[in-house]
Amino acid sequence: MLISVVLNLLNEKRHIRDLLDSLVTQEGPFEIVIVDAGSCDGTVEIIKKYMAKHPEIRLFHHPGTRGESTNFGLAQTKGEAIATTGGDCIANPFWLNEMRRSLAEFDIVAGKAINIGYHAFEDLERVELYHNGFDVSYPSANMAWKKLVMDTVNGFDEWFITAEDIDLNFRAVSSGFTLGYNDDAIIYHRTKGSFIGFFKQAFWNGWGRKQLTMKYGNLWSSYKPQRLFETSVSFWALARLGIALLGYLMCKLFEHPPEYISALQAERKKRKRSSVIFPGR
Numbered sequence: 001m002l003i004s005v006v007l008n009l010l011n012e013k014r015h016i017r018d019l020l021d022s023l024v025t026q027e028g029p030f031e032i033v034i035v036d037a038g039s040c041d042g043t044v045e046i047i048k049k050y051m052a053k054h055p056e057i058r059l060f061h062h063p064g065t066r067g068e069s070t071n072f073g074l075a076q077t078k079g080e081a082i083a084t085t086g087g088d089c090i091a092n093p094f095w096l097n098e099m100r101r102s103l104a105e106f107d108i109v110a111g112k113a114i115n116i117g118y119h120a121f122e123d124l125e126r127v128e129l130y131h132n133g134f135d136v137s138y139p140s141a142n143m144a145w146k147k148l149v150m151d152t153v154n155g156f157d158e159w160f161i162t163a164e165d166i167d168l169n170f171r172a173v174s175s176g177f178t179l180g181y182n183d184d185a186i187i188y189h190r191t192k193g194s195f196i197g198f199f200k201q202a203f204w205n206g207w208g209r210k211q212l213t214m215k216y217g218n219l220w221s222s223y224k225p226q227r228l229f230e231t232s233v234s235f236w237a238l239a240r241l242g243i244a245l246l247g248y249l250m251c252k253l254f255e256h257p258p259e260y261i262s263a264l265q266a267e268r269k270k271r272k273r274s275s276v277i278f279p280g281r
Contacts, residue, residue: 001029001079001080001081001100001103002029002030002031002078002079002080002081003029003030003031003079003080003081003082003083003096003099003100003144004030004031004032004033004077004078004079004081004082004083005023005030005031005032005033005083005084005085005096006033006035006070006073006074006077006082006083006084007019007032007033007034007035007073007084007085007086007087008035008037008066008069008070008073008084008087009034009035009036009037009039009043009087010036010037010038010039010043010087011039011040011041011043012039012043012087012088013039013041013042013043013046015087015088015089015190016043016046016047016087017046018090019085019087019088019089019090019091020032020046020047020050020054020057022090022091022092022093022095023091024050024054024056024057025093026091026093026095026096026097027094027096027097028056030056030079030096031056031057031058031077031078031079032054032056032057032058033058033060033073033076033077034047034057034058034059034060034073035060035061035062035069035070035072035073036059036060036061036062037062037063037064037066037069038061038063043087044059044061047059058076060072060073060076064158065158065159065160065161065164066156066160066161066162066164067155067156067157067158067159067160067164068156068158070084070140070155070156070164071155071156071158074150074155077147079147080146080147081099081100081103081144081145081146081147082144082145082146082147082150083096083099083143083144084140084141084142084143084144084165085140085141085142085187086140086141086189088189088190089141089142089187089188089189089190090187090188091186091187091188092185092186092187092188094184094185094186095111095185095186095187098111098182098184098185098186099111099144099182099185101182102144102180102182102185103144103146105180106178106179106180107145107146107148107149107172107177107178107179108143108144108145108146108149108169108172108173108177108178108179108180109143109144109145109179109180109181109182109185110135110138110142110143110179110180110181110182110185111142111143111144111181111182111183111184111185111186111187112142112181112182112183112184112185112186112187113139113141113142113186113187113188113189114186114187114188114189115189115190115191116188116189116190116191127209127244129166129170129212129219131169131170131173131174132173132174134169134173134178134179135179135181136166136169136170136173136179137166137169138165138169138179138181139165140164140165140168141187141189142185142186142187142189143165143169144185145168145172146177149172149177152172152175152177153168153171153172153175155168156168157215159211159257159258159261160208160211161204161207161208161211162204162205162207162208162211163205163208163209163211163212164208166208166212167211167212167215170212170216198240199239199240199243202239202240202241202243202244202247203243203244203246203247203250204247205244205247206243206244206245206246206247206248206249206251207247207248207250207251207255208247208251209244209247209248210247210248210249210251210252210255211251211255214251214255214257214261214265215257215261215264217265
């Protein structure tokens with residue numbers, strides 16, 4: 001199975017060598033499709049040096065939201081499956097091989113992400129979101145989808161600032177695709193290197209979760225926030241949750257959904273009104 005690894009990068013000069021070194025040694029067949037979203041720190045120059053030695057790497061330039069830039073990359077792929085990871089990640093040598101193994105059984109595969117960096121951030125867990133029996137909250141830093149999935153759901157929703165990967169998985173599972181987890185498909189993910197970066201990430205994660213509720217309605221019954229307290233009760237877990245709630249509230253106040261989401265919301269309200277049973281009828 002030819003796997004297309006799609007990378008959406010912006011100013012990753014510090015990390016890009018480690019990422020590409022870990023990808024070019026993967027078991028083939030694979031291609032690496034890189035979309036640069038407007039780097040100005042020398043990232044592109046480093047990539048071009050790797051391209052001279054590795055013809056499986058192709059580079060494109062397309063600024064935009066993470067979803068928009070990644071969708072552009074998806075349109076350039078030739079593989080039977082799509083895999084994604086982040087510019088600040090390092091792939092285990094058996095990553096793609098494990099993804100292939102799981103894609104023989106599932107339509108979508110999430111791998112294990114091991115956080116490396118500042119120790120206080122390493123053990124923080126995701127806020128899980130379940131839909132149709134699947135956890136759809138796995139991040140695109142370690143995911144793979146069959147090409148059919150991407151074609152069916154039309155890739156990422158470009159409106160999202162973050163949580164575009166959760167939205168994609170939500171729509172894919174709604175369409176009947178299966179999602180599996182492979183503990184041996186490992187990506188090493190660098191945690192944020194500063195407190196400011198950590199809090200910015202938490203804020204925008206909260207913003208993205210609110211965007212999800214704007215699109216799909218109330219999802220709180222599907223979340224598993226208690227997992228945060230079961231696995232990592234700490235100052236940093238509580239701080240992240242507080243900043244994420246701030247992002248959630250700010251999105252509620254200032255974000256305006258595009259027309260198609262407004263239409264979905266209107267349709268939900270219409271169905272809700274039509275389902276009311278009046279006394280005596």
